[in-house]
Amino acid sequence: MQTFQxxxxxxxxxxxxxxxxxxxxxxxxxxSTVLSAALGIPGGAALGLYRFPGRKFLVRICRTLMxxxxxxxxxxxxxxLSRSGPLGQYKLLYSVGAMVTAQIMLGVPIAAGLTQSVxxxxxxxxxxxxxxxxxxxxxxxxxxxxxxxxxxxxxxxxTFGQCLSEVGAAQICGGNIAGKTRVMTTAIVLETNMxxxxxxxxxxxxLLLISFGIMALGAWGVRADE
Amino acid sequence: MNELHSxxxxxxxxNSIQKSYQGRTxxxxxxxxxxxxxxxxxxxxxxxxxxxxxxxLIAGLLTxxxxxxxxxxxxxxxxxxxxxxxxxxxxxxxxxxxLAGCDKKAARDILVTMGLSALAAQNAKTLSGGxxxxxxxxxxxxxxxKLLLLDxxxxxxxxxxxxxxxxxxxTYLKETDCTLIIATHTPRFAELxxxxxxxxxxxxxxxx
Numbered sequence: 001m002q003t004f005q006x007x008x009x010x011x012x013x014x015x016x017x018x019x020x021x022x023x024x025x026x027x028x029x030x031x032s033t034v035l036s037a038a039l040g041i042p043g044g045a046a047l048g049l050y051r052f053p054g055r056k057f058l059v060r061i062c063r064t065l066m067x068x069x070x071x072x073x074x075x076x077x078x079x080x081l082s083r084s085g086p087l088g089q090y091k092l093l094y095s096v097g098a099m100v101t102a103q104i105m106l107g108v109p110i111a112a113g114l115t116q117s118v119x120x121x122x123x124x125x126x127x128x129x130x131x132x133x134x135x136x137x138x139x140x141x142x143x144x145x146x147x148x149x150x151x152x153x154x155x156x157x158x159t160f161g162q163c164l165s166e167v168g169a170a171q172i173c174g175g176n177i178a179g180k181t182r183v184m185t186t187a188i189v190l191e192t193n194m195x196x197x198x199x200x201x202x203x204x205x206x207l208l209l210i211s212f213g214i215m216a217l218g219a220w221g222v223r224a225d226e
Numbered sequence: 227m228n229e230l231h232s233x234x235x236x237x238x239x240x241n242s243i244q245k246s247y248q249g250r251t252x253x254x255x256x257x258x259x260x261x262x263x264x265x266x267x268x269x270x271x272x273x274x275x276x277x278x279x280x281x282x283l284i285a286g287l288l289t290x291x292x293x294x295x296x297x298x299x300x301x302x303x304x305x306x307x308x309x310x311x312x313x314x315x316x317x318x319x320x321x322x323x324x325l326a327g328c329d330k331k332a333a334r335d336i337l338v339t340m341g342l343s344a345l346a347a348q349n350a351k352t353l354s355g356g357x358x359x360x361x362x363x364x365x366x367x368x369x370x371x372k373l374l375l376l377d378x379x380x381x382x383x384x385x386x387x388x389x390x391x392x393x394x395x396x397t398y399l400k401e402t403d404c405t406l407i408i409a410t411h412t413p414r415f416a417e418l419x420x421x422x423x424x425x426x427x428x429x430x431x432x433x434x
Contacts, residue, residue: 125309128312131287134306135325135326
């Protein structure tokens with residue numbers, strides 16, 4: 001109980017460090033989720049709906065990358081954005097932008113792979129029915145996406161969950177700089193290393209509450225649609 | 227030979243059709259099979275006898291491993307196909323019908339005919355199995371077809387609904403003069419509607 005009181009005081013008190021960490025976390029995760037969904041969902045829809053050479057290979061790659069360790073994504077983004085890397089000129093390393101880049105590498109395969117699974121499972125039945133009633137091809141695409149809309153909400157929530165919970169990529173690309181790139185997960189690691197388990201635990205609970213809030217929002221969206 | 231011909235004749239002709247799935251022959255009709263335009267045919271036989279495969283081949287959803295299917299362009303372009311488990315769109319019953327490309331008045335009329343008018347505003351996913359089946363049939367019959375392929379359209383219907391569906395189909399067929407090929411397990415339904423019954427067993431044509 002005392003921990004919660006301390007947490008509340010830190011959140012509402014004059015020292016804005018924790019508020020800054022929460023703000024950076026939300027900014028990072030929401031940006032990564034929106035970009036991952038924007039890239040992954042249309043890509044996954046194309047993989048689920050259309051037949052083209054190399055599709056199976058792409059699906060396998062996607063499935064493999066769904067289990068990509070965050071540390072590895074962080075390392076890849078680090079090489080990409082480091083001074084000698086191909087995107088070094090943008091000087092993004094140790095910024096929220098670098099963390100977003102790493103999280104997109106984690107989020108896109110999840111969004112694409114899940115979208116592909118969802119669409120592939122219903123596309124055949126929808127396609128056959130649409131053919132049977134003479135639904136035009138252009139309307140078929142729109143209709144299929146519309147039919148899967150509730151699953152898309154879950155996919156976005158899962159992608160957000162991945163971005164919120166990962167620590168390896170954020171640590172490598174962000175560097176855990178106070179007031180700049182420190183997010184809740186990297187702060188938890190830091191507090192644990194410093195032996196402040198109470199604070200680490202409180203941050204963990206706050207992280208869970210944020211996750212719960214976002215998932216509840218998603219569930220409310222689905223219910224509202226129904 | 228693995229080709230799908232399209233000819234200008236009025237009949238559908240299947241020549242030496244063979245179709246396999248994963249090494250298992252599901253349809254093997256060495257003789258030719260002709261469906262005359264305007265006639266009504268019932269495909270009967272136990273599960274796995276090849277009825278659905280035959281319908282899907284005629285609809286053009288599958289291609290035969292060997293043999294040919296000669297289907298007039300007129301029929302191909304005006305073909306209505308009802309799968310065994312049709313997809314119900316996650317929207318109202320009325321919208322499910324209007325999706326087939328008709329106005330709301332016509333949709334309401336066919337829902338009255340099918341005994342579904344009271345459910346028009348309800349989400350179609352919440353209907354019972356029989357109601358869903360009648361909705362799918364309504365969605366199909368809203369348009370004028372020259373070839374109707376129905377895969378077990380009454381499998382979830384009770385006795386009175388079977389009569390209703392048979393009457394609705396009878397009226398539709400008289401109005402449109404379309405060719406009907408129907409897969410069913412109900413002999414009475416087949417006798418009510420069809421002039422010829424084709425029996426299939428283990429993918430081959432058999433005697434009754």
